Amino acid sequence: MFLKRKDLLTIRDLDVEEIKLILETASSFEEILTRPIKKVPTLRGKTIVNFFLEPSTRTRSSFELAAKMLSAELINISAKTSAVAKGESLKDTAKTFEAMKIDALVIRHSSSGAPHLLAKFANFSVINAGDGTHEHPTQALLDLFTIKKKLGKISGLKIAIVGDILHSRVARSNILAFNKMGVKVTLVAPPTLIPLDIEALDVEVRYNLNEVIKEVDVVYLLRIQLERQAEALFPSIREYSSLFGLNLERIREIKPNTLIMHPGPINRGIEISAEVAELPNAIIADQVESGISVRMALLYLLLGGKTGGGG
Amino acid sequence: MKYLIKKGRLVDPANRIDKILDILIEDGKIKAIDQEIEIEKAIIIDASNKIVTPGLIDMHVHLREPGREDEETIESGSRAAIKGGFTAITSMPNTDPPVDNASIVEMILEKASRVGLARVFPVGAITKGLKGEEISEMADLIQAGVVAFSDDGNSVMNALVMRRAMEYAKMFNVPLILHEEDKNLSRHGQANEGFYSTLLGLKGIPAVAEEVMVARDLLLAKFTGAKIHIAHVSTKGSVALIAQAKNEGVKVTCEVTPHHLILTHDNLMDFDTNLKINPPLRSREDVESLREGLKDGTIDAIASDHAPHARQEKEVEFDLASFGMVGLETSLPLLITELVDKGVISFPCLIEKLSANPAKILGVPGGKLSPGSSVDLVIIDPEEKFEVKVEKFESKSHNSPFNGWKLKGLVKHVFSQGKLAFFEGAFLELKEEQVFREGAKKKVTL
Ligand SMILES: [Zn+2]
């Protein structure tokens, strides 16, 4: 079975069956990570471009590893080397890569909707690796995978997402993904970081983290961008941290098996204290590990069904 | 030359006419309007099953000349206007350089008269360089021929500057056309702030960014006694504020665009940059109250905010795309299809908002068909169906989200400034007589 779509642009496009298929496939790929030679020939002969116009270490290298483990050819293009930075339009970029007969392009871009624009002009698969403040669908998928692995289920869980919801593409994708999988989502942030009408996505909005963390199975923290203070979205990092940061004091009353997650990179001492980040139920490294299997699954499900592929 | 327009349904709201009548045009002027006019030696235009109206007036048009002639010129914009049924248009002042001195006004009027199609009424800048700091030389601009003042997209943020502009403009009895947007509240905004901006991760332009400025300017207009016209009203709150101000006797009028009456922010789901406009597409609730405002008279006029943009300004990431869509060639059929046909407003009401009222607000001729006046007249087939094809536009720019829409209501013939400019859906490039001899004899008896 493969995904019957050319692109992965948003979580909103995926139905529950597709999400389940991705997670199951990721499970079967996970074993490869434990082998001494971490490589299968599944996507031999396929060419994948990693097109990252915003700095990113973990997502870029995660896609790179996933592609290489599947034996695909991988080209890395970053903001510094890209012609887009020199004024080439995304439309021209699409046409250029089309001429090079690539099979897929993984895009990270600072503009919401940029992957849609590229996909409109491209015949190859486009995978959104984070666009502006819109979505980061593979992050949501790897988070689902991690939670399933750790807690054995997803449906029926209660998850709090804490932090800068307004500017977070991770929050958008995760809200949508959690919702689809039957999770009850609570958002916790100062009102200045809660986007308008988000309640229409069937989430609860609360301001008191101390109360919420006692009730949930997962506390999902978002990275707080330090420049938001300058936009008057909160008065100081100090005050933000005192209200919404996770420290040992604050988590004393949480249920013992509550998971603490973060898409990384973390600001130690701001949204999470160093001590909390090192607790066994802080599973930030597991998330990174899941990322590789989930991205392998996705590349396979999007490209493996097409003729010309290896394996 | 004489023309006799036979058996059309004449819709002339300014003269309270809505009935089947004949119209005799002689030497570019209306000679008679009556039942069953019989006359020898006139060109007869059969208007049965058609609607005959005063030439339409679009009071919010960006012609891009001078500065961006690649996007639109006075000539291409005039042609687009005529094809869309508009015999008069304004030209908004945010050109490069902006219309803040007499010489540019003269240039625009000069070119428009050389083109000789639609009447072009220049709008002058409220402030020098559209910077919102010092008021422009309004007397000079008036002398040169502007009919109103506006800084359009560059809202005048400084309330004191706006107060002075309102006071000063009272000398000329022309309206200030105000694009209402608090630039701090809307900063970096891309789309209406609400569920869809949230879902799509686009920075929001909240309804209050418009409403606080509407409220401020209504208060200032009340205080100064100035005449103001609120451009492209887009929110329920603005409609309510304007209705209240009108009740209190504030000299305020306002307009709405066809797209704000028809589209909503959920249309943005595919990041179509042709839908990126300012003010942004709002919610269904806003659309409903705009329609109510149109019906109850709170909203006086419909204007397109025709904003041509080159392809490279639109085929880019959403947050980098320019704001605006073209409208001259789609306004009328959109309004007929979506509002008149669906029973939201009547034909006379539509024509009033597109002719009589804009003429009144701007204090310009036209907007009605009266004997003796130079004829600006449009004959519309309200039933003819067609598909919008941007590549067929007269406008140099194709940034319309309505490409591919199937609409009803087509402009067939247009008299502009006393001359037959458009006949059987085509421009009269040749001398009138020639055209009749060559092609159209079936339809016209000499
Ligand atoms: Zn405007």
Ligand SMILES: [Zn+2]
């Ligand atoms: Zn405008």
